Amino acid sequence: MSAAELSVDDALTALHASLDERRRPEVVAHLVWRAVGGQLRLRERRVLGRVARTASRWNGWSSMSGDFSRPVGGGRQVQAAVRLFELPPVDVDTDDPASLLDFSAQLSESLGAIDARRLDFLRDRLNREARTAAGIELSKRQYNRRFRVTQRVAAKADRLETERTKRELTLVARAGFAAGIERDAFVADPWAGCFVAYLSAKRKLRREFTLSGRENPYDEIADLLFRRCVDNPHTDWWMIAQVWPSPQVLSELSEARRGELLGRWWATMRQVAGLLKRVWSASEFDRATMIVRRGNDSSTWNLLCGAFNTARAAWINTLEASGSTGLLEASCPGKAMTLIAADLAAWHRSTGGGLHPDMGVWARLPLPWDVLDGVAACTRADVAAACVEAGVDPVSSGWVRARPAGAVGAFRPTPELVHGVSIADPVWASVLRADGVFSGKPAKDGREHHRLPAGIVISELPERGGQAPK
Structure with missing residues (x-):
């Protein structure tokens, strides 16, 4: 059955299933249209309809998987x-x-x-x-x-x-505790469910190879759905807090619920910190630059960093909502920095940039797992001082406070990516991926990669020695 033929109940079921998948936001928007489109106002219908129609680009086909890799059983x-x-x-x-x-x-x-x-x-x-x-x-x-x-x-x-x-930690890093939301609770509040499903899809987007940073996942569609939740006196704020623990959402929770959420994020942070410590001890990292070296398991490390930083940010948000930020005066573990590809680091330098300012803070602070284990001391004052030394605003950067909300983003159709590089259409993306282009490895038949025809790559590429990659 196509999405256009789904009933409201079927659409909500599909939206709930998407919490454990990696569907494109426009596909989720189309399901949202099927679930609540009949209840939208005229302006809302225009906005959501415009986004939902992009789901049919290239007949709805994409070269990228609609799911995260699932373990193969025994x-x-x-x-x-x-x-x-x-x-x-x-x-x-x-x-x-x-x-x-x-x-x-x-x-x-x-x-x-x-x-x-x-x-x-x-x-x-x-x-x-x-x-x-x-x-x-x-x-x-x-x-x-x-x-x-x-x-x-x-x-x-x-x-x-x-x-x-x-x-599980990949899903936590991308969308908090969304995958654990029960179906009955999800279906019982369609507006909250639609908001959670759409925002989760936006947060699960693959990282694009760019110097401009990530787009705000909270875009015009998320804002439209969130405003509907605000207008609904029976909104399930607990469900939304699993994915979007913003100050406004957390303020709607009871003290008991905030305490429960605080405990869950703390436990997650501790779990991930233990795994980070294990990878760190088994590897050789350049802490000053965090540029990938041969033998580094960058995929696992970056996955764990994403989960740790997500849990840390949500934990601090919940502390603030609970009026308990005084705890940070006793212990304030820092962020964990991801590894960066050498060619991307060189690209930053060639454009007049350098390492991310947060790298200087990371290098000055004790390792976060040592702080959580009680091996090293690190307070909010220590983190703030390290930020000042590194030229970083400790508040706006999210090192000592909840990061301020950014401007509402505009929707952009999901690009077809090959190792982070934007490609003109999914057919070309499939061909390039199969040939190993942009993977940093030789072509599968041992030859050199050919220079690509104009128009296939639609994003900027880093240069090596003044020559664009072939």
Whole structure:
């Protein structure tokens, strides 16, 4: 069924599903039109209708995925284990790490292992005498094969848990706790639901390769829907606060709700800080510049930084709304800085710019996870002093206060991006992506990338040695 044929209930269901996806804002706007279009005023219909119509560009097709990468379950490993152990059909949720680990424990028990996580191939296998004593009547070869497949099930459980956590934190970094909003609550308040779905879609947009910074996700459509929420005396502000913890939204919550939200953001900040510490300890970063070096896992690091900074900003917002900013006088962890590509850093320098001013603040402060662990002290006064030394306004930059709201943005159709570069249409984008253009790697057949025809790339590109990339 196409979006144009959806009923109001179906449109709301699709909007709720989009909270866990990465649909283009114009597609979400079209669903909003189907859900509440009949209740809009004339001016609102014109504004929303103009945006919703852009969903049909290129017949609604895009070269970019409409979802974040989802972890692959352990079905293949479980099937291999069932076949090798000659088991009857098993009741294992192959998408649940805990269920996979329980299954691995059952397998390891039959192999004489005490702990499913202790499956070192050199240390934990039983020799012939130990197998005989345990009543295991298997040849060495068959025992080894079963031991290895049990290892793979346990290892898959660990990888699946890691990948699920990374995806959850990706959603937190982009849209707060939107993915955890219950369907019944979402459908019960269509205006709040539509606002949450649209703003989430805007915040999930991919980063464009540009020197001008990110656009404000709170645009004219978000503002239209938010004003409807303000006019509704029964608005579910708690649902909106999961995604948009602005001062106005938080002021509508009860003290108990603000306290609950404060605790959730603090717990998220602590969780992500622990993961950042692990990556930091296992890598070599240039803290002064944060330019990517060979061997740096920039994808994981930048994902974690995004989640940490989102949680930190929301935590400070909630502290202010609760009148508890005095806590920052005792402990005020700084932001975490993302890694930057070397060519983008060079582009900044070639245009007369340099490192982002926040980098100087980051370099002057204790690492945020050390502050949260109590290993290092860092107060709001310390952060403010570091901002002054680095030439950064501590308030407008969001280092010590909630960042002030920016101007309402204008809607712009989602560009087709290939590694952050804007491309004229999705067909060209698919061709360039398949050929590895802008990836920083050689063409897949080993040849040099050809210079692109004029008009395909519609954004500026950094230059290397005075020559635009080929």
